[in-house]
Every structure is written in structure tokens, then in C-alpha cells.
Amino acid sequence: MAERIGLALVGVGNVGRRFAKLLARKGETLRERYGLELALVGVADSSGAALAAEGLDPLTVVELKEWGQSVAAYPRYGRPGMAAVDLVRQAPAQVLVDASPVNLRDGQPGLGCVREALRRGMHVVTSNKGPLVLAYDELMGLAAESGVRLAFSATVTGGLPTVNIGQRDLVGSEIVLLEGVLNLTTNYILTRMAEGRSYAEALAEAQAQGHAEADPSLDVEGWDAANKLVILARSVLGCPATLDDVEVEGITGIGPDDLRRAKAQGKVIKLLARAEKTDAGYRLSVRPTPLEANHPLARLTAHQMGVVYHTDINGTIMAAIVEEDPLPTAAALLRDVVNIYRGGR
CATH class of the missing domain: 3.30.360.10 (Dihydrodipicolinate Reductase; domain 2)
Known part of the structure; x- marks a missing residue:
């Protein structure tokens, strides 16, 4: 039986949307090859969030964004105005996937989300360079204290490991x-x-x-x-x-x-x-x-x-x-999630 892993996704731009598509496209492969069922239980963009313990449909999330809407418009589970860090606090997730935009001034919203996730004992996978550039030692220390992984292969050269x-x-x-x-x-x-x-x-x-x-x-x-x-x-x-x-x-x-x-x-x-x-x-x-x-x-x-x-x-x-488009970067996020549960192999 596949192990169910809840994911909270912050950021649904070019990389985040492709990551959501990969969850739908690669679901069967992940179950059969690695014994993992990755469930999107929360997602946030700049206008709000959607939250569901039973799981959200990744393709519905993608459709909303491609129609120019916020994920907060997700039927039944949308939360207009919910901040990304509040999603991280409330989502029944084991992993934060941070695909939020790079902000080198103060690292937000990614830095706050990563801090909160690590303090909650969640693994973190990120394509966002800002938090690592601004607070590498702090974040690695938080991960060690909580006994969780902070994986970031997607931050450097996209899909190239x-x-x-x-x-x-x-x-x-x-x-x-x-x-x-x-x-x-x-x-x-x-x-x-x-x-x-x-x-x-x-x-x-x-x-x-x-x-x-x-x-x-x-x-x-x-x-x-x-x-x-x-x-x-x-x-x-x-x-x-x-x-x-x-x-x-x-x-x-x-x-x-x-x-x-x-x-x-x-x-x-x-x-x-x-x-x-x-x-x-x-x-x-x-x-x-x-x-x-x-x-x-x-x-x-x-x-x-x-x-x-x-x-x-x-x-x-x-x-x-x-790398002709951001798909390999999204795939690097997926790689890091899987490797966390395969012992980093």
C-alpha cells in the first residue's frame, strides 16, 4: 500500500503550475515505483489559498490559474485572503513545496513559510533562492533541530542536479x-x-x-x-x-x-x-x-x-x-520530495 504524503504548495506561477501538473501526470508512477501517494492538501497564491485534508485536484488548481483566477476560487475549499504562512500553519501536510517568487529584500513570503514549516516539523522542498541566500544557516539549523529535511536542488540550474x-x-x-x-x-x-x-x-x-x-x-x-x-x-x-x-x-x-x-x-x-x-x-x-x-x-x-x-x-x-521551459525545475521539486522519502538516494 502506498504511503500518503500531504503536500502544501506555495506559489502557483510557471514552476508551481507545472509541479501541480506533474502530480497528476506522475501519480501512478510514484505509487508503483516508489510506494508514494502525493496528495495536494493545500495551495496558496498571492490572493488566497485552498485547503482540503482529503486532497485537492491538481488539475483544477492549474485550470484556475490559467483562467486568471486565484486558487481561492477553488469550489468549496477556497479561502480568499488567506496568507501563505497561514496555509502552512493549518495544512495537514508533511511537506512544504515552496515555488514562490524570489525576493532578495526580505525573502517573503517564502522565508516566512519555510521557517514556519520547519518549526512545525515539516520537510521543505524549494525552488526559491531567496530564503537560502538570506538565511541559510538559520534554516539549516531549524531543519536539524526539527529532524526534517530542507531540499533545494531546484534552486540552482533548474532540473540539472x-x-x-x-x-x-x-x-x-x-x-x-x-x-x-x-x-x-x-x-x-x-x-x-x-x-x-x-x-x-x-x-x-x-x-x-x-x-x-x-x-x-x-x-x-x-x-x-x-x-x-x-x-x-x-x-x-x-x-x-x-x-x-x-x-x-x-x-x-x-x-x-x-x-x-x-x-x-x-x-x-x-x-x-x-x-x-x-x-x-x-x-x-x-x-x-x-x-x-x-x-x-x-x-x-x-x-x-x-x-x-x-x-x-x-x-x-x-x-x-x-531547459526550454520550467518543467525540469518543477521536476527537480518532485525529485527532492521523492528522495526525502527514499532516504536521499
Whole structure:
């Protein structure tokens, strides 16, 4: 008999909606392969919530959002005006799935929801970088005190298991250099500009395809990649870094002449996140970097992200993903939920 796991989902945007669809699409697989029945018992967006111990229909949640409505309009179980943190307090859930928007000012609403869930003894799975960047030590401490898991592989490079590779597969290794193209928006823009499009044209394409927000500043100024680098520094490198420790330069100063000059030299410009081990620790940076054309990250196409781990005993490991929409990020949330109940395998 399958073990029933109640989920509370906060955030029903691009990632959250796809996660809800996966619950419906993969339900039979999860029961048969892993003995798990994942039940959506609560969901919240910016206008309210829906709450039902017997479970909500994930596809009804998706339909409401695609019709431009709040989940608070869910028949019978809708709770207009209910705050996300109140849903976390009341939902009969064992796991919080946080797909709320990134907020680097104060981390809300995600940070408050994650804190409350951990204090309640709920596992937390998140795609939201904000709480980890702002309060990593506090949240990991709360998880340890409550004897629960805080899983966040979806926060870095979407569906690519960058965090998992570093934490699980490189045990015993010293990572002497980490390199990554961690932001899809900037990689898309730079790749299209190298093909002859202007910055404005490439950005408009990225926005039309859902890779870039209406305000792309977090991406194009390099801060999204810096956030991800901080998470990798804390979780994989054991480096107590903050955003203040990262040298950050975005792509807004890169023009056609820079790309042509790099190409003439046999190089490709990528927004490169880098953590290099020094005698004093790790030096962290995010900046546009001309890479030799045979560098693994130079070969990434417009819809790809990738990471390279240079180690002392495990050689050099490169992994990449083609992520044309947020489905792999939603799948990473699902992966983390399942792995919690499989003992982290």
C-alpha cells in the first residue's frame, strides 16, 4: 500500500503550475515505483489559498490559474485572503513545496513559510533562492533541530542536479575550481547576440519564450547567477559566503563588437560563475568571460545551462541541461520530495 504524503504548495506561477501538473501526470508512477501517494492538501497564491485534508485536484488548481483566477476560487475549499504562512500553519501536510517568487529584500513570503514549516516539523522542498541566500544557516539549523529535511536542488540550474552532484557524488573530493553557466536568460541573450541579434531583440525573444521576466535586471545584471553561486558555496563548498563576497558584473555592457572580437580570437563569451580555491578560501565571481571554443561551457546552446567541477581525485566533471521551459525545475521539486522519502538516494 502506498504511503500518503500531504503536500502544501506555495506559489502557483510557471514552476508551481507545472509541479501541480506533474502530480497528476506522475501519480501512478510514484505509487508503483516508489510506494508514494502525493496528495495536494493545500495551495496558496498571492490572493488566497485552498485547503482540503482529503486532497485537492491538481488539475483544477492549474485550470484556475490559467483562467486568471486565484486558487481561492477553488469550489468549496477556497479561502480568499488567506496568507501563505497561514496555509502552512493549518495544512495537514508533511511537506512544504515552496515555488514562490524570489525576493532578495526580505525573502517573503517564502522565508516566512519555510521557517514556519520547519518549526512545525515539516520537510521543505524549494525552488526559491531567496530564503537560502538570506538565511541559510538559520534554516539549516531549524531543519536539524526539527529532524526534517530542507531540499533545494531546484534552486540552482533548474532540473540539472548541480547541488546533488556536489553534495552526494563528490564526497571525499576537494573541489579546486567550480565553473558554471547558471543563468538561462543571459546565456540565451549572449548566444542570440553572437548570431547577429541586437541585445533588445535577444531580450525580447527571451521574454516571449518565458526565460526572462518583464524586469530582467536580476538576470542581466548577474545577481541571479550570484545567488546560485552563493547557494553552491554554502551547500557544496562549505564556504560561508554571502552576496557581498561575490564579485558581480552583468552582461549589459557586452555589445556586438565584444562578441565579434571574441569570435575572431576563437572564443565565446559566457556569463561565468566561478569559485576558485585559494589559500584563504574560495574566490567567488560572476562576470562575462571569453572562453576558449573547446571549453565545455563554451559549447552550450541558447537553452542550456551547465556546470564544471574540477576536483583533486574525481577528475573534471561536466554536466549540462537543455531547459526550454520550467518543467525540469518543477521536476527537480518532485525529485527532492521523492528522495526525502527514499532516504536521499
